[in-house]
Amino acid sequence: xxxxxxxxxGVALTAALALxxxxxASESGGKPSAATINIGSVYEPQNLDNTAGGGQGVTxxxxxxxxxxxxxxxxxxxxxxxxxxxxxxxxxxLTYTFTLRPGVTFHSGAKLTSADVKxxxxxxxxxxxxxxxxxxxxxxxxxxxxxxxxxxxxxxxRSISLPYNLSYVWIIDHAAKNLKTTEDGTGPYELxxxxxxxxxxxxxxxxxxGTAAKNAxxxxxxxxxxxxxxxxxxxxxxDVVTSEQSPDALSQFTGNSSYRVTxxxxxxxxxxxxxDKVAPFDKVEVRKAVTSAIDNKKLLKSIWGDYGTLIGSMVxxxxxxxxxxxxxxxxxxxxxxxxxxxxxxxxxxxxTLDTPNYDPHPAxxxxxxxxxxxxxxxxxxxxxxxxxxxxxxxxxxxxxxTMQEHVNDRDVVFYGNxxxxxxxxxxxxxxxVNDAEKAQTTTEQTDLLKKVNTQIAEDAASDWLYLYPQIVxxxxxxxxxxxxxxxxxxYAYDIVKK
Amino acid sequence: xxxxxxxxxxxxxxTLVLASxxxxxxxxxxxxxxxxxxLSVGATKEQIQAAREHVGENLPLVVQFFRWFGQLARLDLGxxxxxxxxxxxEIASRLVVTVPLTLMAFVLAVLIAVPVGFIAAHRAxxxxxxxxxxxxxxxxxxxxxxxxxxxxxxxxLTLKVLPAGGFPQDxxxxxxxxxxxxxxxxxxxxxxxxxxITRYVRSAVLDVLGSDYLRSSRALGAGFAEAMWRxxxxxxxxxxxxxxxIELATTFLxxxxxxxxxxxxGLGSMLLTSIAQHDYPDIQGILFVSTFAVLIVGFLAxxxxxxxxxxxxxxxxxxxxxxxxxxEAVRP
Numbered sequence: 001x002x003x004x005x006x007x008x009x010g011v012a013l014t015a016a017l018a019l020x021x022x023x024x025a026s027e028s029g030g031k032p033s034a035a036t037i038n039i040g041s042v043y044e045p046q047n048l049d050n051t052a053g054g055g056q057g058v059t060x061x062x063x064x065x066x067x068x069x070x071x072x073x074x075x076x077x078x079x080x081x082x083x084x085x086x087x088x089x090x091x092x093x094l095t096y097t098f099t100l101r102p103g104v105t106f107h108s109g110a111k112l113t114s115a116d117v118k119x120x121x122x123x124x125x126x127x128x129x130x131x132x133x134x135x136x137x138x139x140x141x142x143x144x145x146x147x148x149x150x151x152x153x154x155x156x157x158r159s160i161s162l163p164y165n166l167s168y169v170w171i172i173d174h175a176a177k178n179l180k181t182t183e184d185g186t187g188p189y190e191l192x193x194x195x196x197x198x199x200x201x202x203x204x205x206x207x208x209x210g211t212a213a214k215n216a217x218x219x220x221x222x223x224x225x226x227x228x229x230x231x232x233x234x235x236x237x238x239d240v241v242t243s244e245q246s247p248d249a250l251s252q253f254t255g256n257s258s259y260r261v262t263x264x265x266x267x268x269x270x271x272x273x274x275x276d277k278v279a280p281f282d283k284v285e286v287r288k289a290v291t292s293a294i295d296n297k298k299l300l301k302s303i304w305g306d307y308g309t310l311i312g313s314m315v316x317x318x319x320x321x322x323x324x325x326x327x328x329x330x331x332x333x334x335x336x337x338x339x340x341x342x343x344x345x346x347x348x349x350x351x352t353l354d355t356p357n358y359d360p361h362p363a364x365x366x367x368x369x370x371x372x373x374x375x376x377x378x379x380x381x382x383x384x385x386x387x388x389x390x391x392x393x394x395x396x397x398x399x400x401x402t403m404q405e406h407v408n409d410r411d412v413v414f415y416g417n418x419x420x421x422x423x424x425x426x427x428x429x430x431x432x433v434n435d436a437e438k439a440q441t442t443t444e445q446t447d448l449l450k451k452v453n454t455q456i457a458e459d460a461a462s463d464w465l466y467l468y469p470q471i472v473x474x475x476x477x478x479x480x481x482x483x484x485x486x487x488x489x490x491y492a493y494d495i496v497k498k
Numbered sequence: 499x500x501x502x503x504x505x506x507x508x509x510x511x512x513t514l515v516l517a518s519x520x521x522x523x524x525x526x527x528x529x530x531x532x533x534x535x536x537l538s539v540g541a542t543k544e545q546i547q548a549a550r551e552h553v554g555e556n557l558p559l560v561v562q563f564f565r566w567f568g569q570l571a572r573l574d575l576g577x578x579x580x581x582x583x584x585x586x587x588e589i590a591s592r593l594v595v596t597v598p599l600t601l602m603a604f605v606l607a608v609l610i611a612v613p614v615g616f617i618a619a620h621r622a623x624x625x626x627x628x629x630x631x632x633x634x635x636x637x638x639x640x641x642x643x644x645x646x647x648x649x650x651x652x653x654x655l656t657l658k659v660l661p662a663g664g665f666p667q668d669x670x671x672x673x674x675x676x677x678x679x680x681x682x683x684x685x686x687x688x689x690x691x692x693x694x695i696t697r698y699v700r701s702a703v704l705d706v707l708g709s710d711y712l713r714s715s716r717a718l719g720a721g722f723a724e725a726m727w728r729x730x731x732x733x734x735x736x737x738x739x740x741x742x743x744i745e746l747a748t749t750f751l752x753x754x755x756x757x758x759x760x761x762x763x764g765l766g767s768m769l770l771t772s773i774a775q776h777d778y779p780d781i782q783g784i785l786f787v788s789t790f791a792v793l794i795v796g797f798l799a800x801x802x803x804x805x806x807x808x809x810x811x812x813x814x815x816x817x818x819x820x821x822x823x824x825x826e827a828v829r830p
Contacts (some may be wrong), residue, residue, distance in 0.1 A: 046580045046775070053537065053580060129545065130538075135540065195667055197763035198665060199766075223761045224770075225759060235658065235662045237662065385774075385776070386534075388530070390531070391531055394539060421539075
């Protein structure tokens with residue numbers, strides 16, 4: 001009797017809640033312009049400021065949507081004018097004069113002026129800035145604001161990437177406060193609510209200077225679990241998943257006409273990074289041998305199935321200086337053995353691989369271990385947390401080899417810095433990287449960085465295991481969403497729901 | 499009773515102060531650097547130093563402690579290093595999810611476990627008694643996330659009657675939507691909790707069924723139901739109440755897995771993120787509030803036991819008349 005009562009209560013509660021669920025009005029339907037788009041993501045912003053450790057989640061949600069730069073990096077990787085209507089460069093390349101677009105207002109109502117631009121750039125270059133872009137803006141010596149719509153930037157040395165680098169600098173109202181938790185940008189959306197741990201909603205900004213967003217607003221829903229995120233898409237709780245992290249789950253979408261799966265261009269590389277300064281990886285032959293002994297094709301297949309690309313070096317296809325270098329150190333076990341013998345390690349050696357504890361590193365480490373065992377190299381896998389990775393590997397350089405994802409485009413230039421964590425030091429490469437930044441033309445820049453790319457591949461500075469796929473899964477009712485999401489940006493203003 | 503309450507209150511305050519010291523020191527003993535969460539690959543040495551200064555890691559530990567303790571005394575839990583949000587309101591916004599989840603699951607679990615446990619004990623020799631006992635054993639062995647996944651797959655993905663996860667952005671302003679979101683997590687936690695409580699109820703009831711006083715009561719002419727009602731249930735409930743307190747506290751602290759499976763913005767998921775980032779103000783705030791909640795639950799369980807069993811009241815208050823009364827009340 002009492003058992004029945006207990007079960008009945010449980011069933012009744014579930015049924016009541018289920019009925020409540022049925023009565024809840026669905027958000028779908030209505031005019032496209034009135035629709036709110038629900039976006040699912042695993043990258044939650046840690047805070048809302050991209051100069052204070054907000055992480056890649058803040059770029060995804062706010063870059064181009066809430067905040068804008070003088071320039072915009074399109075989803076195809078091109079740099080376009082945005083808040084700068086035009087710019088001129090002095091003949092020595094040391095002075096850039098930017099003219100601001102008229103009629104731009106911040107969400108607070110304040111008008112955009114050159115003072116805001118100066119302040120925003122100086123926020124990134126400030127001593128206490130935590131912006132990842134700080135060092136790329138190091139050539140900026142001073143900024144003048146001769147009038148409200150003109151900004152003059154003086155450089156200490158030529159910087160051909162300046163417009164590109166400025167595409168990451170958000171122009172913020174200089175009077176704005178508490179940017180970690182609020183915003184004051186010029187973008188097509190303004191921040192509605194940020195519910196930390198759950199969601200972030202943006203609504204269309206009615207006084208936007210440009211073409212208004214095609215939807216009424218967007219809500220980013222955050223999930224720590226990839227399965228929960230996929231379930232949200234399957235139950236229409238979200239309309240699109242910005243970056244699918246669970247390839248095993250794709251089959252439930254690829255075979256279903258209600259969803260569209262796109263395989264876009266990513267900029268995220270998975271690296272087996274050697275410490276090029278310590279034995280045995282201080283020898284080029286050893287690095288080449290290890291690279292040739294690992295079957296990257298099999299590795300990619302086992303982790304991402306039919307998705308992802310092999311690139312053979314640090315440059316993704318969306319960078320202007322991309323070349324397919326997979327043949328430089330091909331998968332060839334006998335070649336690997338020969339190179340090991342040349343380096344004096346005919347019987348192999350043992351090394352420790354510091355492996356981040358999250359996917360796909362532990363699985364990749366096992367495959368690497370098994371491949372290297374075939375040439376006599378023993379791998380000791382040391383699983384570490386991201387925090388330990390940062391202290392031990394990045395800061396202290398206390399490692400032999402490690403694995404890491406490098407997410408940004410144009411980051412081949414890290415190989416020009418001999419003090420970087422992997423310790424690669426080739427003066428020729430350092431010179432080319434520096435010269436490329438001071439180049440007169442983009443052709444000259446491209447040629448130099450192609451040389452860098454080829455040289456680091458020939459030196460097997462690291463083993464570039466593969467380039468991640470950028471898989472976006474969306475409801476087939478959705479259109480206008482970015483499929484490449486370079487550097488984690490996700491422009492939401494053109495998304496339309498049928 | 500009043501002196502007992504005052505003593506418990508003093509105990510609560512002293513425990514909280516000691517806990518705050520212990521958790522502050524223990525957190526600092528853990529390896530890791532809170533500044534790392536603010537930094538990315540490409541950060542320069544100057545940026546690393548600036549991040550350290552931002553999180554106050556350059557200050558002596560004693561200064562850091564008294565700064566935090568001073569805030570605590572003003573009922574201010576500080577500001578997160580990473581998110582920049584005030585810790586107190588942030589915890590409050592998470593409790594809006596975790597507390598209803600825990601309490602609803604608890605009530606449902608008790609409603610299931612008490613009758614099931616009773617039948618499993620009273621009919622221990624029948625097939626259904628054995629079955630209930632076996633099912634409860636199985637329930638303890640099955641991981642909570644697995645039950646969650648099964649329920650999602652059935653109610654959300656197949657029947658499509660309940661959401662698979664998430665919580666409304668505007669919290670409880672639409673109670674129907676909030677309840678829908680909590681339905682499956684509540685059921686998941688309740689099933690696991692019920693399995694565990696059932697085992698305790700069963701053994702407590704078995705204990706009572708084999709007791710002399712119940713046999714005596716029956717011998718003096720009371721029917722089974724009357725004997726159980728007058729003496730059995732009260733005695734069986736004393737150990738069960740203490741287990742219920744522990745279960746409630748464990749669920750409150752252990753909601754991490756369920757919150758992850760159902761993407762709920764609760765206290766558990768906040769703790770998990772904060773630990774990964776070494777966000778000390780967040781971690782300290784959560785652990786402080788959790789310690790407080792566990793102490794309150796323990797206190798309430800203690801109080802409930804005393805209300806049920808007057809002998810316990812007597813041992814603390816020294817009320818001899820009460821003690822005599824208690825013996826009279828529980829003896830047949």
